[in-house]
């Protein structure tokens with residue numbers, strides 16, 4: 213595992229840069245599908261088409277930003293798999309060696325945070341990589357697609373976006389891939405960063421950053437181990453789902469546990485059966501804010517789960533913890549390395 217160290221959390225002076233940098237920049241655009249590439253049909257349903265409406269976007273930054281536009285996929289994001297995420301990673305690395313200055317990925321919003329975080333963990337790049345999407349399709353009133361696309365390009369071309377890891381730009385806000393999450397089914401202000409908030413914003417004239425991540429980890433991978441599962445705990449949960457997983461020969465599981473990281477006691481025989489098979493079991497919280505920690509010492513409490521061998525992942529939501537576990541497994545980490553990689557909140 214390699215680490216790139218990124219420093220300082222809060223800026224005392226806001227760092228912003230005008231849209232126009234002195235140098236003409238080339239931005240690689242990877243369209244992958246999602247609502248941003250869809251249109252409303254006659255019956256009101258939103259449907260993907262043969263042609264991506266974004267391909268008729270007239271570059272408003274001609275002479276300042278050159279766009280290298282490619283269409284690797286046209287997938288609704290529920291169809292996106294880690295395999296496609298790896299393909300995107302490889303395309304970015306290849307394009308970087310050809311000299312691009314930044315990347316914009318357009319993506320469906322349902323799994324956008326997972327692709328963004330996968331790329332954040334696996335790209336060695338210091339160049340800006342910005343993921344965006346839309347909540348309203350191309351021909352709907354108030355469609356946000358072109359605006360998000362344009363502001364994502366501005367951000368990717370901004371000097372300040374350099375070295376910040378993968379960013380998500382939606383609704384004039386800049387978020388880190390690591391902590392952003394989709395919070396609303398339809399609202400254009402759906403992407404939020406619980407606990408910490410966005411790291412920057414975009415206005416007509418400027419891209420402004422007011423914080424950045426402390427540390428960034430880069431894990432090179434060349435294949436995907438994706439039989440990694442995600443379970444959500446609930447009041448009265450029993451061992452059945454855990455026991456069903458024991459039979460599946462899985463590589464890992466993340467559990468969205470209750471509160472600070474506790475499980476109903478009836479789950480414990482199932483949890484033990486997974487641990488007995490040396491399956492890495494990662495605990496996060498199903499709470500929207502805060503971090504999972506081993507606090508309680510009662511049957512099913514976090515202290516006991518940790519004693520049994522469960523790994524606490526501090527600060528990620530379930531879907532991000534799953535991506536992190538999957539990346540660690542795909543990098544063939546030893547079980548000790550995997551445990552510290554997954555549990556470390558800031559990398």
Ligand SMILES: NC(=O)C[C@H](N)C(=O)O
Pocket residue numbers: 245246247248287288289290319320321322323345346347348
């Ligand atoms: N707003 C969207 O993009 C949602 C869509 N279902 C997708 O993720 O592809």
